[in-house]
Amino acid sequence: MFNTFFMHDALTNRVGEFLAAQGLRGPAALIVVAVSGGPDSLCLLHALAALARAGGPRLHVAHLDHGFRGEQSAGEARAVAEAAAGWGIPASIARADVPALARASGEGAQAAARRARYNLLAQVARDTGAQAVAVAHTADDQAETVLLHALRGAGPAGLRGMRPVVGWGEWAGGMLNVELRMLNAEDNARHSTFHIPHSTLLIRPLLDTSRAEVLAYCAAHGLSPADDPSNRSPRYARSRVRQRLLPALAEENPQVVAALGRTARICADDYDFMQRALDAAWPALAVERPGSVALGLAAWRDLHPALRRYALRRAAARLGAPELSFPQVEAARAAIDAGSPRRVEIAGGLSLEFGYNSALIRAAGAPPEPDTPQLAGGRLALVAPGRTPLGGGWACVAAEEPPAQPSPWWVAVSAELAGELALRRRRPGDRIRPAGGRGGRRLQDFFVDRKVPRRLRDAWPILVAGEAILWVAGLRADARAGGRGGAVIWVGIVRETE
Known part of the structure; x- marks a missing residue:
């Protein structure tokens, strides 16, 4: 059923260049290949096998029988196993009762199938220690995804479609929770012996390859892929987009698949730019x-x-x-x-x-807020003398008279600094010169020595005058605070009710 003749061509070379860009070209890399038996995945497996034979990455096939089509899908599982064996590639073949999974979860059949499928890929990646999992989405799949998201209403996050490379935490997070039955006995014995590879990538080497190129590749290499009739069923939105909408749009623009691919790439870049802007704003x-x-x-x-x-x-x-x-x-x-x-x-x-x-x-069920003041914003100028709310039920008081009950949460600073006083969060490179101490030290080391919980350090209130640190609230005054002679102003952090 499957031809074992391997040769390099434009598609194979393109896949090789993709792998090289991800550092996956050599035999030290192991790639799990998701193979349904259809034209896209069979094309990908064949191209990867050609690269493997020429000194490329090692491969491991993963196939899931979703339990939708009885003996037909069981036959496809056997065919994938035979192809993998014929090409000398180890395989993990599993079955899941996806209809039962969909009924139990209340999700649609396609969503349940995807969750079960990615569950298998995550498990096989975990158990084999693979550096990457390869799936066979094509440029046509990308166009369909972008259209589906556009029809539902989406911004750059949705219109960027599928990405060529996705990190483990995003594609596999929460996936190891579906019961699967492994169908090949040697796989059962081999499983559960490796670590979870938290750096395992999900890769899509064919995302710039059209479905027409895939079919031409299969024909040129004598491959006989399986035919899943559900791919043409009008019951599913993706099938309707594939069968009706894309052909209609192609009448207006014959290059619509390429155009939608460009839209996805542009939106991906826009999304990345927005995330970087948010990264910069997030600490404050x-x-x-x-x-x-x-x-x-x-x-x-x-x-x-x-x-x-x-x-x-x-x-x-x-x-x-x-x-x-x-x-x-x-x-x-x-x-x-x-x-x-x-x-x-x-x-x-x-x-x-x-x-x-x-x-x-x-x-829901979050623990109560810590009994410690935390700064929600970046820099907060103080009213001195006066009272400045900090949020979370806390306030900063600046007064000319000392507190009735002295505590570590009060400090005296030179009155000459009153107009410059502010609270801010820590910054990289911050150093403190403790009053009465010798030299200066990193604020990070100071927090460690004082056993301040890591989760509280970034938002710990620090009193400054201009850029000079005067006081790490509640912990230690800086030598630059002054307050030992001449007029002083007292600064304290108190509960709003005080």
Whole structure:
């Protein structure tokens, strides 16, 4: 059924160049290849096998019988196993009862099938220690994905479609949770002996290759791929896009697949740019704690609305919530923009609560906030003398009289500095010169010595005058604080109720 004649051609060379760009070209690399038995995956496997025979990466086939089509799909599993054996490639062949999985989870059949399929790929990658998992999505698949996302309404995150390379945490996160039955006995004995390869990539070497090129490759090499009739069923949205919408669009633009591929690449770059902009804003914007993310309102107001949306999506993702819909994001964004004083339910068990200068996104069952002041924003100028809310139920008081009850949360600084006082979070390279100590030391080392929990260090309030550190709140004054002679002003961090 499968020809074993291997030779290099344009498609094979293109796949080889893709692998080389990812550092996967040599025999030290191991790639798990997802093979359904259809033309796309069979083409990919054959091209990879040709590269492997010429000193390329080692291969391991993974195939899942989804249990949809009875003996037909079982026969396809046997054919994939025979092809792998004929080409000298080890294989993991498994079966899952996807219809039962869909009924139990309440998700659609295609979504359940995808989850089971990627579950198998994650397990095989874990058990073999593979550096990458290769799937056979083509340029036509990319065009269909972009159209599907556009029809549902999407921004750059959706219109970027599928990416050529995806990290383990994104493609395999939460996938190791579906019961699979391994069908080849030697695989059962070999499994569960390796570590989880947290750096395993998901790669799509054919994403710039058209379906027509794939079919021509299969014909040129005498390959006989399986035919899955569900790929043409109008029951599924992707099939309708493939059978009806793309051909209609091709009448207007015969290069529509290439055009949609360009759209995906442009949107991918735009999305990456926005994420980098959010990365730069995030330290001054967000304080992350177990079960919650606090967004400083001062930093929030400086964000473009597009970055506000991405910030909300990132906060939800960090809290393990399902991806938020556009209406959910907009409702939360509008509430923060308006400074709503009440608790707002977002979605996925997330709620939005408001402090004096922060909006707190909290997961259901999150632990209570630490009994320690934390700065939700970047730099906060102090009213001196006066009272400055910090959020989270805390305030900073600057007074000319000493506190009635002295504590480590009060410090005396020179009154000459009153107009320059501010609180900020730590920065890379910060150093403190403890009053009464010798020399200076890194603030990071100081936090370690004082056993400050790692999760509290980034947002710990630091009193400064201009750029000079005066006080690590509650822990140690800096020699530059002064306050030993002449007029002083007392600065303390207190509960709002005090």
